[in-house]
Structures are given as C-alpha cells and as structure tokens.
Amino acid sequence: MTVAVIVKGWPRLSETFIAQEILGLERRGLRQLIVSLRRPTDKAVHTLNRRIGAAVTYLPEYLHEEPARMLRALTAAYQLPGWRSARAAWMADLRRDPSRNRVRRFGQACVLAAELPSDVTWLHAHFLHTPASVARYAALLTGLPWSFSAHAKDIWTSPDWEKRKKLTDAHWGVTCTALGHAHLQALAPEPGRVELLYHGLDFARFPDPPAGRPARDGSDAADPVVLLSIGRAVEKKGFDLLIDALAQLPAGLHWCWVHVGDGNRLAALKAQAERHGLSDRIEWLGAKAQDTVLAQYRRADLFVLPCRTAHDGDRDGLPNVLMEAQSQALACLSTRTAAVPELIEHGCTGWLVEPEDSAGLATALESLIRDPAGRVALGTAGETRVRRDFGCEAGIDWLHARFAGVTGLITATSLKPG
Template identity: 25%
Template sequence: MKILFFVGEFPKLSQTFILNQMTGLIDAGHDVWILAKKAESNGKVHDDVLKYHLMDKVIYYDQNGRDSKLSKGWGLSKGLCRHYIHKLLKKNYIRNVHLKDLLKYPNLILLIQTLRKLDLTDVDIVHAHFGPNGLLAQKLMQLGLLHGKLYTTFHGYDMLRYVKKHGDSVYEELFQSKHTQLPISEYWKNRCEQLGAKSKHTIVHHMGIDVGKFEYCPAVQEKEIRVLSVARFVEKKGIEYGISAVSQLIDQGYSIQYSIVGGGPLEEKLRTMIQEKHLEKHIHMLGWKTQNELIDIMKKAHIILLPSVTSQDGDMEGIPVLLMEAMAMGKIVVSTYHSGIPELIRHNDNGFLVEERDVEGLVRTLQIVITTPENWQRITENARKTVLEDFNIERLNNQLIDLFKGNYSK
C-alpha cells in the first residue's frame, strides 16, 4: 500500500509515536510518504529519520514555515488573488473551492498550490494525525487533490482547544462522512462521540513504542534517588508540581537528584522556581535530547515523574509515550488521574497515580516509592508486561495494517 501521513511538523522530536508508525509500516513493506507543513525548528532529529531516509519522502506545503499572524494573513491574501486570477483565466482552476473554505482553512491555499503540481492519485491510505489535519485532508479529497481512504487520529488538544476555538460542530462534516476516526484512548473516543462521531466509524487505536529499543533495566535501591521528567514545558505537563514535590522531599532530608528534559514557553518560570528554592544542586534542566540520549538518561533513573494536569484553557494529554517507554524499561512511573493515563497505569499495580495538582499527594506517593523498594520488582514487572501486551508498536502496527486493508473488526 502507498500510505500518506498528513502531519503538522516533521520531523518533530516529541512525536516519536508518529515516527514509530511510519517506520513500522515501512518495515512491513509499505510505501510511506509524508505531507507536512514544515520542519521543527530546533534542528534535532531522531536517528530513525536518517536511517529510513524519511526526509526524501517529505512533501512540505509551506516552504517558508512562517507562523506569524501577519505572514499568515499575507499568504492568504496572495492566495486569494491567485485563486481568482486562475478562475478568471480558467487556467488550473479548481472549481469546488469557495471563499468560505479558504477563510475557514488558512492552510488550504498552500496545500492546493502544492498538491496541484503533484500526482497523488495512487495513494491508498491518507493517515492524518490530529483532527485539523483530518479536516484538511477531507477537503482536499473533495477537491480531487488527495485520494484513498482517510483515517484521522485524535490525540487530545484537537478535541479540546481546537473545538473551544471553532465550536462543537467543527468536525461535523468529517464525523458524518464514512471516513474512520482513530482516537488514541477510550477517553477520547467518548469525546469524539459526544461531538457527533459515529460509533461504527470510531475505533480506539493506541499509540505505542518499539519495546525492543527499551532494555528492561529496573533500578536497584541506592541512597540517592534519581527522578526524571521529560516534557515540553507547557501547563498541561504539570512540571511545576513535580518541582514543588521534590523540593519538599529534599527539605525533609531525602537524597534526590531530579533531572528535567525538555523545553518550551514555561522554561524561564521553571528555572526561576528552582533558583528561588535554592535547588540548583538537586534539580537540573537538561534541554531537549534525542531518543538515544534520553534512553541513556532513563537507564540511570529510579522514578519517572509526569504530573499531568488539565490546563486553564482546557488542554489535556493523550497517553504520554514517555510513560510507556519508562514502564518498558522497568522504571517506577508516577503520574496523575488525567485523560487516558489510567488506561495505561493502574495505581499500585504497575505504577502510581495521584489527583491533578495535588502536591501533597505527590509527596506522599514518592515517599512510599522511596521507602518500599521491596515492591519495586512486582510493579516494574507488571509495567513492562502492560506495555508488551497493549502498547507494543509491532502489534499495534499489525492492527493498523489490518484496519487499512479492511480486515479489522471492532
């Protein structure tokens, strides 16, 4: 099969879950292509991007990668002019494009300009990641610029912030079509159906990891406990609550080294928290790391901490891939009752969960973990088993292929 992935940014360090699907489908003998708006700006890429020569398979529809409101407005204005010039000249005009579509989907004109130069009539599957890309893909199919069956994976923000901005009916046309929706958890499946998705066309398909890349190396008891968080520094990741909890434990005399990998808009706020609490010797911000660099860091960790929260604007997680990776490696995971995370972590069975924004609960839970190392083996063995059985990318990709071929039944 020829499969076209429709994404926003590629390559993108934080989206290993999409990369794992791409490489798995290539390994299974399928022809994978990528339609993306732009590349991530930090310049780091995963090794698999190079190993699989994926940059040779990318079609960018915004070569300039401009994000400012001014440039978007200018791009739309130029696009509208070109659109109506083509109409008047009856040259390369796509008759089904209407002004309301161009206003509703600012990226549509860039996509039309790009795809009209290409021949994608031999595509069997279009796999859009995130709802807005699914909407664009459907519109391009209506215009005859994309072909094949459309599958849209919903991850989280596309069911919340995007809906809040554009209204509860924003996905109505997509949801009423025969195209298939692939929410990544039962939590988001329920949300899709609340917004009008048909149950018969809505299938939970988890994101997963290549378990073979994550050696089972459970930490042994030591005097100093190493805690690790990996996240984009935005509100929903809850890193400030992790810092507060670790700070209290250090004040109580626990020997802890807390490493934080990532970056983002809240970085200065988090650094200020650490400085004000005089924790520079205990809490270290390491910046972004590639997957191999991160694996080396995780091998040395005892506890992986991700205290996710619902942000003030309603943004939420999906099921963080980091937690799957940590569980596969035999690490103790501590997270929150948030979004689809309880579908991965069962409290006191394969990890630990606390309520959102509950710093005291985090402190108590971390105390329990640190002081009961006799429970670590049971919990970490259960954790790896969970990932092997339910979040194993090899199994999940086989399910995805069956789905694309029409051999999958709910």
Template identity: 30%
Template sequence: MSEQVPLQRALYVVSQFPCLCETFIVREISALIAQGVDVRILSLKPPSRDPIQRESAALLDRALHPHLLRTLTQSLTAIARHPGVVLGSLAAIVADSWRHPVVMVKSLVAVFRGLEHVSWLKGFDPQLIHAHWATYPTTVAWVLGRVLDRPFGFTCHAHDIFIERQMLARKIDDAALAVTISHYNVDWLSHHATPKAEHKLKVVHCGVDLDKNPWQPNGRATATILAVGRLDPIKGFETLIEALGLLRQRDVRFHCRLIGSGPMGDELRQFAHDCAVTDMIDFAGAQTQDVVRGSMNSATLFVLPSQVAEDGNRDGIPVALMEAMASGCPVVSTRVSGIPELIEDSRDGILVSERDPVALADAIQRLLEEPELRARLAARARVRIEHAFDARKEATRLHGYMAEVANGR
C-alpha cells in the same frame, strides 16, 4: 467474498516534519513502511531547527515541504483545475472559523500548502490520505481527499479535540477512517463533538518500539527522578517541583532531571528557586530520543504529573510514560484523561490525583524507599506495554483499518 488487497500507498499529512516531540508518528510511519506500504509525508511547515532524531532522518527523502513561490503558483493551478471542489472547501472552512480569524487564516494557508502538491500526488496516487492531529493537518487531508477523489482519515489526540475543535463533527462524519488514541477520547468526543463518534472512532494506541526500548530493570541509580515532557501547563511540572520541595523538607535524598523545553521554562526555574530545590533539579532542555532513552535506562523512577489546564487542555496518553514503562523504570502519574487506560494504580505504576503535591511526594518517596515495590511495578508495566502499547502491533491494527478503506469497505 473477494480477497482484501494490501494497502500499497498512503500519504501522511503532519504539521511539521521532522518534529522532535512527535516520535510516535515516526514510529507509526516506519512500522507501516516495514509492512510494505509506500508512505509519503506532507509537512505543512518547513523542517524545525531542533536536532533530528535518527528515525526521522531515515524518512527525510519521503517528505514534501512547502516552498513559498511553489505554494502560490501550484495552489492557484489546483484551484483553476478543480474550482468547484476547492472553493467549496474553502467556503466551508471560512464558515466554520470566521469567528476566530487567526485559525481561519492558518487553515487557509495550510490548505494552500497542501494544494501545492496536488500535481505530484496525482502521480503518486495515494489509496488513503491520513493526518495526525484533527486541526490543520486534517483540514488539509479533508480538502486533498475531495480534490483527488480519495478517502481520507485522521488520528486525533489531545489539544486538537479538547481545545481546537475545527470542523470536528464534519471531519468525523466525512472521514473514511477516524482514529483516536484512547477510549476516554471516544467518550469525550461522543458528548462534545458528535454522537457518531461513539460508533465511528477506532482506538489505536500510540505505542513504543520495544526493540529500541529494551527491558533494563537493573543497574539503576538509587535516587534519581526523571521527568520528560514539554514545559507546558498540562504536564503539571509545578506540582512536581512543589513535591520535590516537600521531599527536601522530609530530608529525602534525591536528584531530579527534567528533560524538555517550552513556554514555562523560566517560570519553572523560578519556582524551583522559590521551593529551594534549584540544586536538586537539572533542567536539561530538549534532547534527542537517544539521550531520553539513556536517562530512562538509568533513572530510579519516572514522574509525569499530568493535569487539566485552566483552558481545558490535557494530555492524551503520554508516550513518555509508555517508554519509561517499557524500559523498566517504575512510573508515577495522575488520573487524567486516558492515563488510567495505560496504568492501573498499584499494578503497573502509581496514580495520584492531579495538582496534589503531597500525594505526589508520598508516591515518589515510597518508590525511592521500596526497591521491591519498584521491581514489581516495573515488571508488570513492561507486560502491559507489550500487550497493548507495542508500536508494531498498533501499526498492524491501523494498517488493517487502512486496507479496509483502500478496498472500499
């Protein structure tokens, strides 16, 4: 048997880089680079105007971004040089998405932004083209793989499988490496996308950098509740605010800090007013990872009441939960999607039913009032993260899968 050659060059396709809320992708790329892989990043959108995380800033010189004129000229050049492959790919995309014109147009634009870099990519010669999110990034990775005659892979997470299933069965079938972040997703895709998912999908957790999330069980505030996440229906922050109102009615002392921005910002602020907890909750907006870590290191407990939204969207396994658990902050969450794979109720944290403000208030109150319980759950949670959600270990597993693909296995 021939010895496996290490993976040397990989291209990552992402929706946007840098992106404030996708630190898990940055950690994965950084871990692969630390293991000797030359990773380049193809961003389908220009950089956002959000603050740039330090980890992302260190990778900026590896990123390729779209340029309007170059997109037009270079993509046409790619079509002229590979007409059969490109036009066939575009036809497949149109056939899959013509009933959804917005998705179709966005897919075509994304593909052209990917084709813009074909000439450069031929020189870089990636052994694998890998995308995060099974939507537009994976569509581009699929097309580039066909144009460059290179294997492609992707990692799927949450909304990209629960809501936007773009050519998903074909992508799973065609991919040299299909990855998802939970066993829940494997089961769901096996029933809703293709039976092949059960055998083809590899589970690689999004993990946390344990060196940057050190164990800090001591010196915490006595009544500070922290919540971190996009202000979106799937996070269940309305349930959290309602639970806070119940705690106030019970004369429980607390202060809550909610870090994040999103479409529900104004609605949640109004709801906090309606629940008479405006003075007890701080809407802190989007913050850098350093600020988030500082808050996790000082909070009494962390709450993320994830829920299935009306449109079927839901979390995968929220990285913010992993980071809180790694830091020594005890957590409360819900039995939604892959979260029970991260947290065993009453062992690594407390789980309650989604959309149940009374159960959530009871769990929060219990943790606020029982320091011994907080300490026990926090200690077990750290062990759980070290065992199954260490970013370096998960990147090593992914690296192994990628190397097998690069070696033609």
C-alpha cells in the same frame, strides 16, 4: 497505493509515535509521502526518523513567504473539479473562525492539491486540528478519500462543530485512548467511524531493562534517588506542581530531579526552582534524541509525570514516555487524569495521585523514594503489562490492512488491552 501523510511538523522529537507508525507501514510495503505544515525546529533528530525512506515535502508555513508558489497553486486549484465545494466548506468554516490560521490552512491545502503526485490515492492526517483541516480541504479539491489519527490536544482544544464536520467528511479515523474514542464517537455521524487504536511501542527499539537498580532510599547524600521526568515544559505536564511537591520533601531526604525536554515554560520552571532553593538538585537537560532518553530511563530510580488538564482544555492522551519508562521496568508516578489510568493501575503497575495536588504528590514521592523494594515491584509489574498489552505491531497491521482496502478486518477496538 501511496498515502500522503499530513503532519504539523517533521521531524519532531516529541512525536516518536508518528515516526514509529510511518516506519512500520513502510516496512509492510505501504508507499508514503510525508507532507509537513512546518519545517523542523528541533536541533536533534531521532535515529528512528532517519530510518524512514519516505520523501518529505514542506508546504508554505506562511503563505506570504512563497507568493509565486501560492499563485501557481491557487491557479491550479481553481481548475480542479472540487474547487467550488472546497471553497464553500472553507468559507463556512471561516465565518465561524475568522482567523489567519484558517486562511493559511486553505492556502496550504491548495498547494497540496496542486502539487500532489499522481500516484497518491489517499490522504491521512495526524492530529484532528490543523493537519486535518488541510487534509479535508485538499480532499474536497481533489476528490481523494481521507482519514485521520487523533491524539490529545487536537481532540480537547478543537470546537465540537469542527470535529463534527471532519468526522462526517473523513472516511474513517483512529484515536489512541478510550477517553478520546468515547468523546469522538459521541460526535460521529454513525457508529464505527472512529476506532480505538493504542499506538503502543516497538519493543525492538527498547532493550531489556537493567538487571537491577541500586537500592537507593534517600538516606545517602552522596547517592541520591534519581527522579526523572521527560516532557515539554507546558502547562498540561504539571512540572510546576512537581517543583512545589519537591520543595515539601523533608530536608534530610536526598534526591535529584532530571528533566528532559524544552518548552515555553522552561525559564519559568527554572525560576520557580531557584525560588525554592532547589536549583542545585535539578538537572535541566533540554530536548534530547531517543538514545540519550533511553540512557536516562535506565539510570533513574523513579519516573514522575504529574499530568493535568490545562486551562484551555489541553491534556495528554496516553503519554508515550510512561510506556517507554515502563519498558525499562522503571517505576512510574503519575496522576488520575487523561488516559493515564488506561495504562497504570494504581498500586500495581505504578502509582497515581490526584491532579493539581502537590501535597499528595509530595507524600507519594517521599514514600516511593524511601521504598526501593516497592519501586522494583511497581517497575516489574509495569514492564510485564506494557510489553504484553501495548506493543505497536497489531495496530500497524490493522492500519496497513485498512489503507490497502482489505475486507473482513477485526475491529481496532478488539486490539485494546484486556
């Protein structure tokens, strides 16, 4: 079989978990076609993405930009046996969501259905929002089965009515956190429609952690403690809270903060740091490929990710960067939000504070900066846990078997850490 894997953009620096899964399935012999709703915007590309041999096709990002292609697609889609049911489903959705985005997704689905190679026998969407909309409409048009992987923003910012429709129409789905699984299963038409499947890490891509880290404790201005954060500059990452917390640290405590990532709030974060007089203690590296990111994990003393729930409901799932940091025995400081506590046990495999609490974050930062031995203990325990319980291989094996139609599978939920 060939599976058409529908993604929002390809390739993306922030979505190594998708590339890891596609490559893993490819290595197990599954043929895939990557279908992207958008063209790439990142300047760099991970080596991981370059290893994937699957062909990539790009749907029209804006329908008016490719009028001839759209006309051919609509003409072909109109001839398909599923046209009436697909159009009816789309019109029902459009009445509840009368947006250009909704029109665009149906147009993209028509292009996909019209241009789909004859050997494609399954559609699989990464993310339950727009990619799943395209997959659902295209499946109705073609009569093909479809499935989905749900992650974070797509779960928490999509309306319940739409999630119910997709959960009803999809043959099955997976999601990567227990929190998301409970939410989706409550909306599903029957038990077992959604499975919990942690995406984990391919540890073959990550070397053993450094033999040791300098015992920095913030007392030496010439050798400050290196704090590291990796993530897009968006509300849910909480980097504004981190800057406020850094401003509360004692003047005689020596540290530097390294941020890797881009995002629409980057300029605002830099201005906030300038107002606090912290600019000379911060390195803004921008978005980077995996080899650069790995070097930063190995250089740092403490990884900090103060996640929160954004005003629109968006929140993290289980951030890959926390697992990656732990793979390098790097102590992690995060918050009790989203699925972070599914990975980090407070005081044992990392440190957790309450979200939105910059004062509590500052207290934790000061304590961990001054305690290199404590950081080592947390990092060592975190590495042991993540390498034991959060590998990707079992989950990719499960997906491969599911796509191949193997019966008698163990349930994905049995693969969760225990």
